[in-house]
Structures are given as structure tokens and as C-alpha cells.
Amino acid sequence: MSLKREVDQFANPPRWLFFRPTLEHYYEAFVIQSFVQYLITSAIVAVASTACALVLGTLAAYSLARFELPWNLDRKLSLWILSTRMFPAIVTAVPLFLMMRDLRLLDTRLSLIIVYTGFNLPFVVWMMRGFFVEVPRDLEEAALVDGDSRLGALWRVVLPLVAPGLAATAVFCLIVSWNEFLFALVLTQTDQAMTLPVGIAGRVTQYEIKWGIMSAAGAVAIIPILAFALVVQKYLVRGLSLGAVKG
Amino acid sequence: MQKLTRSFNASSRDLLFATLLVTPALAVLVSLSIYPLLYSIQIALQTDGPAGPTWSFANFSRLAGDNFFLAAMAHTFIYSAFALTFEFVLGFALALILNSTIRGQRVFRAAFLIPMMIPPVVVGVVWRLMLNPNFGAVNGVLRQLGINTEQLTWTASPRLALAAVIAVDVWQWTPFVFLVLLAGLQAIPQEPYEAARVDGSNAWQTFRHVTLPLLKPAILIVLLLRTMDLLRVFDQIFILTEGGPGFATETVSLYIYRAAFRFSDFGYAAAMSFVLLIITNLISAIYIRLLQSREGVA
Numbered sequence: 105m106s107l108k109r110e111v112d113q114f115a116n117p118p119r120w121l122f123f124r125p126t127l128e129h130y131y132e133a134f135v136i137q138s139f140v141q142y143l144i145t146s147a148i149v150a151v152a153s154t155a156c157a158l159v160l161g162t163l164a165a166y167s168l169a170r171f172e173l174p175w176n177l178d179r180k181l182s183l184w185i186l187s188t189r190m191f192p193a194i195v196t197a198v199p200l201f202l203m204m205r206d207l208r209l210l211d212t213r214l215s216l217i218i219v220y221t222g223f224n225l226p227f228v229v230w231m232m233r234g235f236f237v238e239v240p241r242d243l244e245e246a247a248l249v250d251g252d253s254r255l256g257a258l259w260r261v262v263l264p265l266v267a268p269g270l271a272a273t274a275v276f277c278l279i280v281s282w283n284e285f286l287f288a289l290v291l292t293q294t295d296q297a298m299t300l301p302v303g304i305a306g307r308v309t310q311y312e313i314k315w316g317i318m319s320a321a322g323a324v325a326i327i328p329i330l331a332f333a334l335v336v337q338k339y340l341v342r343g344l345s346l347g348a349v350k351g
Numbered sequence: 352m353q354k355l356t357r358s359f360n361a362s363s364r365d366l367l368f369a370t371l372l373v374t375p376a377l378a379v380l381v382s383l384s385i386y387p388l389l390y391s392i393q394i395a396l397q398t399d400g401p402a403g404p405t406w407s408f409a410n411f412s413r414l415a416g417d418n419f420f421l422a423a424m425a426h427t428f429i430y431s432a433f434a435l436t437f438e439f440v441l442g443f444a445l446a447l448i449l450n451s452t453i454r455g456q457r458v459f460r461a462a463f464l465i466p467m468m469i470p471p472v473v474v475g476v477v478w479r480l481m482l483n484p485n486f487g488a489v490n491g492v493l494r495q496l497g498i499n500t501e502q503l504t505w506t507a508s509p510r511l512a513l514a515a516v517i518a519v520d521v522w523q524w525t526p527f528v529f530l531v532l533l534a535g536l537q538a539i540p541q542e543p544y545e546a547a548r549v550d551g552s553n554a555w556q557t558f559r560h561v562t563l564p565l566l567k568p569a570i571l572i573v574l575l576l577r578t579m580d581l582l583r584v585f586d587q588i589f590i591l592t593e594g595g596p597g598f599a600t601e602t603v604s605l606y607i608y609r610a611a612f613r614f615s616d617f618g619y620a621a622a623m624s625f626v627l628l629i630i631t632n633l634i635s636a637i638y639i640r641l642l643q644s645r646e647g648v649a
Contacts, residue, residue, distance in 0.1 A: 164376035171369035181373065188384040190635050192583030194604040195624040198611045199387035202394070222383030225376055254368050283470040285586040286604075290612060301472035301586075308476060308590055315480055322473040333468040340464065341534040344527055345572050 138295045139321050142303035146325075149213055149299060150281040153220035157277055160221070161228025162270065166258055168229065169236035170244075182233065189226035193286045201290050211293045219287050224277040231276070231343065235269035236262065272339035275332045282329060300325045388628075395621035410622035420623060422598060423606040426513065430602060431581035434520040438577060441521070442528025443570075449529075450536040463526035471523075475590025478519045482506055482591075506592045509599040516588050516600050520581070528573050535569025536562070568642060575638040582631050603627050 164185075168178050200219060201210075209215040239262055247257040263270070288299045298306070304321050336343065395411070397404040414420055449459060466474070481488040482505040489505070505515045543565065547557045585604040588594065594601035594609075603623065611620035 160376040160379060163372040167369040167372035171365055173366070173369060178369075181377070185376075185380060187635075188380055190579050190631065191384060191388075192579075192604065192624075192627055192631055194583060194585060194607045195391070195628045196384060196387045198607070198617055198620050198624055199391040199394070200383070201611070202617065203387065203390065219383065222379055225380060229376065254365070279468060283468075283472075285470070285472050285589075286608075290608075301470050304476060305472050305590055308479070318476050319480070322470075322476055325470050325473050326468075329468045329470065330465065333464045334461065337461065337464065340460075341530050344467070345531050345576065 139300070139303055139324070141295055142298050142300040142321075143324065145213055145216075145297060146282055146299040146301075149216045149220060150278050152213075152217045153224060153281050154274055154277040156217065156221040157224035157228050158270070158274055161225050161273075162232050162263075164225075165229045165232035166236050166262070169233045170241075182229070185226045185229050189230075197286055197290050200287070204291055210291060211297045213297050215291045216288060216297065216299065219291065220281045220284060223284070223287075224280060227280070228273055228277065231269065231273040232266070234342070235266040235273075239265050269339070272336045272343060275336045276339075276343040279329055279332055282325075391621040391624060394618050395625060396618075398618060410618045411625075413619065414622060414626065419598065419601070420603075420606060423601045423603045426600060427582060427584070427602045427604075429513065430517055430520075430584065430600075431578060433517050434524070434581055435574070435577055437517070437521045438525045438528050439574065441525045442573075443532055445525070445529045446532035446536055450533060460530065463530060466523045467527050469523075471586035472590055474519065474523055475587045478515075478522075478587075479506065479591050482515055507596055509596050512592050512596060512599045516591055519587055519591065520584070523587070524577065524580075528577065531573045532566065532569055535566050538569075539565045571638055571642050575635060575642075578634055578638070579631060582627070582634070 168182050172178055173181075204210050204215045207215075209218075243261050243265070244257045247261045248254070252260065282299075283301065284299075285301045285305065288302045289305065292298045292302060295303075300321065304318060304325065307318055307321075333340070396406050396408070398407055398409045469477075482490075484490055484504045484507065487505075504511065506512050539562065543561045544557065547561050552560070583604050584602055585608065588600055588602055588605060589608075592600045594605045604627070607620045607623045607627070610616045610623065
């Protein structure tokens with residue numbers, strides 16, 4: 105659709121394959137309209153929130169996977185962390201909007217980075233906890249005997265072993281942040297902080313829909329996701345089921 | 352959940368280390384989920400009066416008499432029940448069929464990835480286009496098959512709109528059910544099947560007494576995750592129909608969104624959020640109870 109001229113778009117019967125391709129919709133979407141800016145915002149927000157969630161979540165996951173806290177706290181905390189992921193997004197969207205308003209963070213990229221970090225954190229904890237549990241303890245114990253600190257053992261011995269899992273987790277976070285719509289819709293108002301999904305949605309609800317532009321923007325929104333999805337194919341089931349089913 | 356078999360001796364230094372690692376993440380989660388929840392309890396229970404905010408259950412009592420809210424609830428349940436049933440039956444059937452054929456699985460997996468990964472907004476846009484009664488692909492195909500499409504206005508028809516948004520969800524999420532159940536099927540060892548064969552079980556008996564019980568955890572997880580997602584559905588419907596035509600596809604999430612961000616009625620929106628939260632919590636508690644009862648037996 106994004107490659108079709110408008111004459112061909114509305115042809116009846118539809119022209120599936122035999123139409124003259126054009127790149128004008130891409131040009132209009134990304135050069136004339138502000139989709140480039142949405143694209144940049146989406147990328148910044150996705151990368152920054154993924155990075156924050158990975159650092160915080162991996163440390164917490166290691167702690168929960170390796171140490172028995174008193175009163176079974178490690179298991180209780182893990183379950184509680186998972187349960188925060190089950191909240192319907194709209195439930196926290198209302199208070200988070202008001203909080204961001206009070207903090208004067210509405211319509212900033214920072215607000216989205218903060219919210220997405222919190223959104224991805226339970227996922228990172230659960231995925232990484234699963235990967236850490238699979239690493240044999242002997243390796244770390246050996247490193248500790250050799251005089252490594254706990255953090256050193258984590259950094260030099262354990263993390264390299266879970267690197268593929270870490271990468272897969274990161275990709276999932278990127279996809280979730282990239283696709284997220286509700287919070288982005290609620291927390292942003294102008295082009296300066298809108299992400300690609302909000303930008304696209306904003307064009308849909310107008311009376312006349314420019315299908316060519318929409319499709320061009322949609323195609324650009326999909327391509328990085330598909331590339332990423334192919335990379336994590338091996339971990340797909342595990343990631344989608346929050347680490348519950350090992351595919 | 353795996354019970355940890357062996358653990359480091361929890362010396363006090365280790366305990367301190369473990370606590371330090373887990374604290375930042377907990378702090379973030381508390382400030383981004385517990386604090387907002389408490390905050391929304393507060394706004395739900397406060398109503399602005401002439402003498403400043405007063406505490407009351409006004410927002411909650413208003414809920415019970417709000418027919419729009421009840422209708423949105425009904426739509427949400429209908430949507431969730433139908434989508435869940437179709438997704439589960441189709442996904443399970445596909446998983447069973449493809450589990451027996453080893454070839455072609457990789458191709459299927461890769462192809463099935465696509466709908467789930469597409470941003471929901473883009474899914475909404477693409478389907479809105481395809482379901483367009485005049486130049487959309489769906490009616491285009493039907494017309495070429497010689498079917499009269501005059502009545503099939505999809506998202507513009509109150510009767511068809513809900514079916515259309517359910518169909519889109521089924522299109523997008525059946526692959527998820529399929530992939531998780533396929534992974535579950537492939538994790539089942541061969542021995543129970545051989546034993547069943549020796550005992551002379553027929554195909555149905557084998558399915559009923561071997562496959563189903565061993566697949567139960569995967570089934571429950573898939574149902575839990577899908578139910579939670581369906582009950583909070585927002586993105587695709589917002590793009591596809593905006594809750595319309597009229598009120599035909601308005602779900603609870605959309606209604607809450609409208610109350611808060613179109614009418615700035617934050618207190619009422621917060622009260623409705625609470626009802627939604629309690630319902631989803633109850634349902635997830637049931638699933639988790641079922642999962643744990645399985646662990647107790649095993």
C-alpha cells in the first residue's frame with residue numbers, strides 16, 4: 105500500500121501486484137510531515153528505557169536467583185514483581201499522568217523513559233532470573249575462591265555465560281517499548297515527545313485518512329521489529345511467556 | 352517455579368550484597384506501581400466540593416448506576432471470551448497438527464512471529480484499511496468471489512464491529528497460543544506415549560490421559576497471559592473503531608481513557624480502574640491457584 109499511487113489504492117477490484125510503485129508516500133511522511141522526529145523519539149526512548157531496565161533488572165534477578173533471603177522473601181519478592189506486570193496499563197496510566205503533570209514532565213521523552221523502565225523491569229527480572237538459575241554455581245564459587253569479589257564474579261564469570269539470554273531480553277524490551285501506545289498517547293501532546301505509534305494514530309482519527317502516508321509510516325515502524333524478532337526467534341516462546349515456558 | 356536445591360551460605364555480608372542488588376529495582380517498581388495505585392485510591396475517594404476535597408464513595412456508587420460502564424464491561428467480557436476461545440482452539444489445533452510433522456516447523460515459526468510483533472497501532476491501521484467497505488482487501492476478495500458485500504460494512508456496522516475487532520485479535524494472537532503450546536508439546540518426553548501404546552490406548556485416550564495433563568502448565572500460562580491482555584485491550588480497538596460505531600466496541604480501558612483524558616474526570620476514571628484491577632486480579636489468582644495445585648500434586 106505504501107508503494108501505491110493514490111489512483112491504484114482505491115481501484116476496484118483491488119490491484120494487488122500490478123501497480124506502478126512509488127516512493128512519494130515515504131517522502132511525504134518522513135520529509136514533509138514530522139515522522140522523522142517520531143522515529144528518533146521512539147528510538148531514543150526504546151534504547152534508554154531498555155538500558156535502564158536491564159541494569160536494574162539484571163542485578164535484582166541475580167540477587168533473587170542466587171541468595172536465599174530470610175522468610176522466603178526471595179520467592180515472595182519475585183512473585184510480587186511478576187504481579188506488577190499483570191496490572192492493566194490503564195490502571196496506572198491515570199495516576200502516572202497526574203504524577204508526571206505534578207513533576208512537570210508531561211510531554212517529555214524522559215517521562216516515557218521512566219515509565220517504560222518500570223514497565224520492562226518485571227519482565228527483565230523474570231527472564232534473567234531464569235537464565236541465572238541455569239548457570240551452575242560451581243563456576244562462581246571457583247571465581248570467589250580465586251579472590252574475586254561477588255560483583256567481580258558476576259561481571260567476569262556469570263554475565264558472559266548468560267549473554268545470549270541478556271541479548272534476547274534486551275530485544276524483547278526494545279520491542280515492547282517501541283510498540284507501546286497507551287502511555288505514549290497519555291503522556292505526550294506535541295511532536296517533540298510523540299513516538300511513532302502515537303504519530304500514526306494521530307493521523308488516523310482525522311476525517312480523511314492518507315492511507316499511503318500511514319502505510320509508509322507503518323512499514324517503517326514494523327521493519328526494525330521484524331529484524332529484531334528474527335534475532336530472538338530462539339527465545340521467542342520463553343520471552344513471550346515471561347520465562348514460564350522454555351521453547 | 353524451581354525450588355533452589357543448593358544455595359550459598361547466607362552470611363550477613365552476602366545478605367547485605369543481595370539486598371543492595373535488589374533495592375534499586377524495588378524502589379523503581381514501588382514508585383511506578385505501588386505509589387500510583389495508592390495515589391489513584393486517593394483520587395477515586397476524593398470529590399471536589401466547595402470547601403475543598405472531601406472523602407466519599409461517590410465515584411464508586413456512581414459506577415453501579417452507569418449503564419455505559421456496565422455496557423463497556425459487557426463488551427470487554429464478550430470480547431475476551433470469544434477471542435480467548437477462538438485463539439485457544441485454533442492455536443491448540445495447529446500446535447497438535449504441526450507437532451507431528453517435524454518439517455516445515457521453522458518456516459511456520461518464522462511466519463507466525465510476524466503478527467504478534469507488529470505494533471498494535473499498525474495492526475489497527477492495516478486492518479482498518481483492509482476492512483474498509485469500499486476499497487478494503489477483505490471486501491475486495493469477497494466481491495471477486497461473487498459475494499454481495501453491500502451489507503458488510505464491518506467497522507461501521509454496530510453488529511459486525513465487535514466481531515471484526517475480535518477477528519483481528521484472533522489473527523494477531525493465535526500464533527502466540529500456538530507457539531507456546533507447541534513448545535510445551537515438544538517438551539513432553541516420549542516414554543508416557545510408549546507406555547500408552549503398550550497399554551493399547553486409542554488416540555483420544557492418549558490425548559486425554561497423557562498429552563492433556565502433561566501440557567496443563569503450558570495451557571494455564573497461555574490462558575492466563577491472554578486473559579490479562581484481553582481484559583485490558585486498548586490499542587487496536589482505539590485505532591480500528593475508536594469504540595464505535597456509537598458505543599458498540601467500547602471496552603473498559605477505552606471508557607476509562609475517555610473519562611480521564613477527554614473529560615478530565617480523573618476521580619471517576621480511577622474508581623473504574625479499581626474495579627478493572629480487582630477483576631483482573633481475581634481472575635489471575637484463580638489461574639495461579641490452578642497452577643500451584645498442579646505443583647502440589649507433582
